[in-house]
Amino acid sequence: MADDGPVENWTVRDRISLVTKVLTAIGAVQYLxxxxxxxxxxxxxxxxxxxxxxxxxxxxxxxxxxxxxx
Structure with a gap:
C-alpha cells in the first residue's frame, strides 16, 4: 500500500488491496x-x-x- 498513514487517508485502491490480501491469507490458512x-x-x-x-x-x-x- 502506498500510504501507511491513518486509515482515513487511505485511497479506495489501498482499502481494496488490504481486503484482498486478508481474504487471500484466510483462504490459504483454510486450505492448509x-x-x-x-x-x-x-x-x-x-x-x-x-x-x-x-x-x-x-x-x-x-x-x-x-x-x-x-
Whole structure:
C-alpha cells in the first residue's frame, strides 16, 4: 500500500488491496488446515519440524541483513 498513514487517508485502491490480501491469507490458512487435517500424526509432526527449520533459517537471514545494515 502506498500510504501507511491513518486509515482515513487511505485511497479506495489501498482499502481494496488490504481486503484482498486478508481474504487471500484466510483462504490459504483454510486450505492448509484442510490438507493438514487429512494427514496422519507423524506427517503433521514432520510438517511442523520443517516449518520450524524454515522459520529458523529466515530469522537467521533477517538477523544477518539487519546486522549488515545496522
Amino acid at each position: 488446515e484442510n490438507i493438514i487435517g487429512q494427514l496422519q500424526f507423524y506427517q503433521r509432526a514432520t510438517l511442523v519440524v520443517i516449518a520450524v527449520l524454515v522459520l529458523g533459517e529466515l530469522l537467521q537471514r533477517t538477523r544477518r541483513v539487519i546486522g549488515a545494515d545496522g
